[in-house]
Amino acid sequence: MTYDATTYSRILTELTLSFHILFATIGVGVPLMIALAQWIGIKRNDHHYILLARRWTRGFTITVAVGVVTGTAIGLQLSLLWPKFMETAGQVIALPLFMETFAFFFEAIFLGIYIYTWDRFKKPIYHFLLLIPVAIGSSASAFFITTVNAFMNTPQGFEIVNGVITNIDPIEAMFSPSVPTKVSHVLVSAYMTSAFVLAALAAYQMLKGKNHEYYKKALKITMIPALVFSIATAVVGDFSGKFLAEYQPEKLAAAEWHFETESHAPLILYGYLDENGEIKGALEIPYALSILAGNTPSTEVIGLNEFPEDERPPLYVHYFFDLMVTLGVLLTIIALLYAMWLRWKPRLAHHKWMLRAIVWSAPLSLLAIEIGWFFAEVGRQPWILRGYMKVPEASTTSPHVGTLIIVFAVLYVILAVGSAIVLRKMFKNNPPEKELQEYSMKHGGEIHVS
Amino acid sequence: MSLELLGISVLWIFLFGYLIVASIDFGAGFFVTYSEWTGQKHVLGNIIQRYLSPVWEVTNVFLVFFFVGIVGFFPKTAYYYGSALLIPVSISIILLAIRGSYYAFSTYGSKDNKWYTFLYGVTGVLIPASLTTVLTISEGGYLTITDESVSLKLTELLTSPYSWSVVLLSIVSVLFISASFLTYYANKAEDTRAENLLRRYALGWSVPSVLIAVIVFYMLKSQNLEHFQQMVDLAWMFMISLGFFMIGVYLIYKRKAYGWAFTAVMMQYFFAFLGYGASHYPYLLYPVLTIYDGFTNETMAIALVVAFIFGLLLLIPALYLLLRLFLFNRDYVKGNE
Numbered sequence: 001m002t003y004d005a006t007t008y009s010r011i012l013t014e015l016t017l018s019f020h021i022l023f024a025t026i027g028v029g030v031p032l033m034i035a036l037a038q039w040i041g042i043k044r045n046d047h048h049y050i051l052l053a054r055r056w057t058r059g060f061t062i063t064v065a066v067g068v069v070t071g072t073a074i075g076l077q078l079s080l081l082w083p084k085f086m087e088t089a090g091q092v093i094a095l096p097l098f099m100e101t102f103a104f105f106f107e108a109i110f111l112g113i114y115i116y117t118w119d120r121f122k123k124p125i126y127h128f129l130l131l132i133p134v135a136i137g138s139s140a141s142a143f144f145i146t147t148v149n150a151f152m153n154t155p156q157g158f159e160i161v162n163g164v165i166t167n168i169d170p171i172e173a174m175f176s177p178s179v180p181t182k183v184s185h186v187l188v189s190a191y192m193t194s195a196f197v198l199a200a201l202a203a204y205q206m207l208k209g210k211n212h213e214y215y216k217k218a219l220k221i222t223m224i225p226a227l228v229f230s231i232a233t234a235v236v237g238d239f240s241g242k243f244l245a246e247y248q249p250e251k252l253a254a255a256e257w258h259f260e261t262e263s264h265a266p267l268i269l270y271g272y273l274d275e276n277g278e279i280k281g282a283l284e285i286p287y288a289l290s291i292l293a294g295n296t297p298s299t300e301v302i303g304l305n306e307f308p309e310d311e312r313p314p315l316y317v318h319y320f321f322d323l324m325v326t327l328g329v330l331l332t333i334i335a336l337l338y339a340m341w342l343r344w345k346p347r348l349a350h351h352k353w354m355l356r357a358i359v360w361s362a363p364l365s366l367l368a369i370e371i372g373w374f375f376a377e378v379g380r381q382p383w384i385l386r387g388y389m390k391v392p393e394a395s396t397t398s399p400h401v402g403t404l405i406i407v408f409a410v411l412y413v414i415l416a417v418g419s420a421i422v423l424r425k426m427f428k429n430n431p432p433e434k435e436l437q438e439y440s441m442k443h444g445g446e447i448h449v450s
Numbered sequence: 451m452s453l454e455l456l457g458i459s460v461l462w463i464f465l466f467g468y469l470i471v472a473s474i475d476f477g478a479g480f481f482v483t484y485s486e487w488t489g490q491k492h493v494l495g496n497i498i499q500r501y502l503s504p505v506w507e508v509t510n511v512f513l514v515f516f517f518v519g520i521v522g523f524f525p526k527t528a529y530y531y532g533s534a535l536l537i538p539v540s541i542s543i544i545l546l547a548i549r550g551s552y553y554a555f556s557t558y559g560s561k562d563n564k565w566y567t568f569l570y571g572v573t574g575v576l577i578p579a580s581l582t583t584v585l586t587i588s589e590g591g592y593l594t595i596t597d598e599s600v601s602l603k604l605t606e607l608l609t610s611p612y613s614w615s616v617v618l619l620s621i622v623s624v625l626f627i628s629a630s631f632l633t634y635y636a637n638k639a640e641d642t643r644a645e646n647l648l649r650r651y652a653l654g655w656s657v658p659s660v661l662i663a664v665i666v667f668y669m670l671k672s673q674n675l676e677h678f679q680q681m682v683d684l685a686w687m688f689m690i691s692l693g694f695f696m697i698g699v700y701l702i703y704k705r706k707a708y709g710w711a712f713t714a715v716m717m718q719y720f721f722a723f724l725g726y727g728a729s730h731y732p733y734l735l736y737p738v739l740t741i742y743d744g745f746t747n748e749t750m751a752i753a754l755v756v757a758f759i760f761g762l763l764l765l766i767p768a769l770y771l772l773l774r775l776f777l778f779n780r781d782y783v784k785g786n787e
Contacts, residue, residue: 061554061558062554065554068507068510069510072514072547079528081532087526088525090527094518094523094525094754100518105511105765111509112776113775115504116775360545397533401536404537405546414548418555422680
């Protein structure tokens, strides 16, 4: 491969983002789950939930640290790899970027306080209250940064007169048309993923033969939100389809291999394109694309052929889209099965196959996040700022990006391995049974340890 | 005050904030590692851990705040500095990433790992060195600028005596600022052994920090005469800085009022930093970019200023709470909580 600064810059950005997004997603969702556990623990005066919140917090400190440092990396890489994009877009979209640092600042301060004040307040509810700014700060960070991504997809709030940006309206730019669907999709999918990841931890222990009440409670308090948020993710996903049909039809068309503009359009699932560009081996659901795009079979869906060839996203985004949706459906089924069994056949809710499925839900939901972002980003190609600036116009001209790809790849491997080792050690040497026993010895057997 | 000046002043103050909090953090890393070599880790480990644990992330945000802010107020900096600094800033990112994550790993995960301590100490010295290259480059002469591209003359940067003197200044300053703060903190914690050790460090690094600052000042003459002249015109600021330096060192030497001593050290750096910044005005990058031609549009600037004011209204009480609970809480500092 000959050196091309743009391609290499894309690879490095993809590398950093796909590593960062795992930690960022957990960073957005886990505070909410900790808050839920601590709240229930305080309300029901049940130490199991408090311990759950406490143990999650410990693990969270590690993922937050990696999230912070990789977030700093991507923040700087935006300017280092895409200097011309930042120079141009910065004039219009700097506001939410700036506000994101405030949200993050706020979160960091309260997280620092929260972690170190578990036993400092007489009334536990005061300690719980410290978590609220953390949860708000992390979700607000996600909100602000997603508005920037939304702006890249549907830029507005400025005019270009003779090549100069004028008439700038930062608020209009911040609330571009893709904000509602994008932000809600990012938030609910982050909550969903975090719930699945935490559920998988409990399920894994139960599979290994642990049968303490603690794990069953942990499973329930994570899987029920997982169900709620996976359904919410699907609903928002449907809205996203309608949004794309109206504002970014080329992205939807590429995702669906929909070439000719027509009504009663079928939805193409999987398949492949032969040498003549014909779709082979796909599953066709009649009218489904029209319904996705506009709720009725008669909705006309714009096809990819309406766009000049050099403004079409690559056709492989079809697989990203299908995989994302498939994973979403699969995850919803896992959560639904658990909930139904828990309600009607509680014995089956903890059956080893159910637990195995829940363990798998963690990597699958993280994979869905990755694939979803790949779809969102590759589906915007060739634009970095849709309709205004293409990716090659934006990138650095430095000849050193190739070396940096290797260096950063090594860095992320080190961080991944390091955090895995530390997390494993942290929980393995200090199982919840031990902590519960210590607690009940200290508090004179208020809690049953069975 | 014009919006341009307001913008750069706000950013400069935040950068100063980062300089102080980050110096404390970086220097602490160095001292812990150094004291481990000399078999005195037990003296410093605890005190430094108690201070750093709740605040390290906040330190990092100061930096993020600065670079997001400067790109917001002055988007052209993204083009010039972004294009030129790929290598040096990437090095900083990697060092910051290693430092931040391994700090968390060792604090919340496995304790007392020699390898972590080593990384923590080394990065504490290397990060300020790599970050200050940005200031060095801003003096001009290290970039090749054409219509299509901006690139860094790496060899020139690496062989420039000015560049190395700035690196040296940053390291020595980090150690001096850090030791003066930690002396105060150890004193508050009533940890006499740590206090004595840190006081020695503070006094040891005090005079070198000023000597190297003077060397940098003379080196600047050949690097950027215009800037040098303007610094001479603002000599009174550096005199005030020197005055605060003498107060700070005197108090530390006399073992008196460490809190005031550290305040004096902060003021010393505040005036030096302000003098440097003010004499740099109006250039963001000599000689191609000033704060006026690199400025964003007025609408965005006002929006950013408004966001900044609301942000501060949220942050100041939050920061106060943080300091109240950890820094100025006698029981916490002493390790009773």
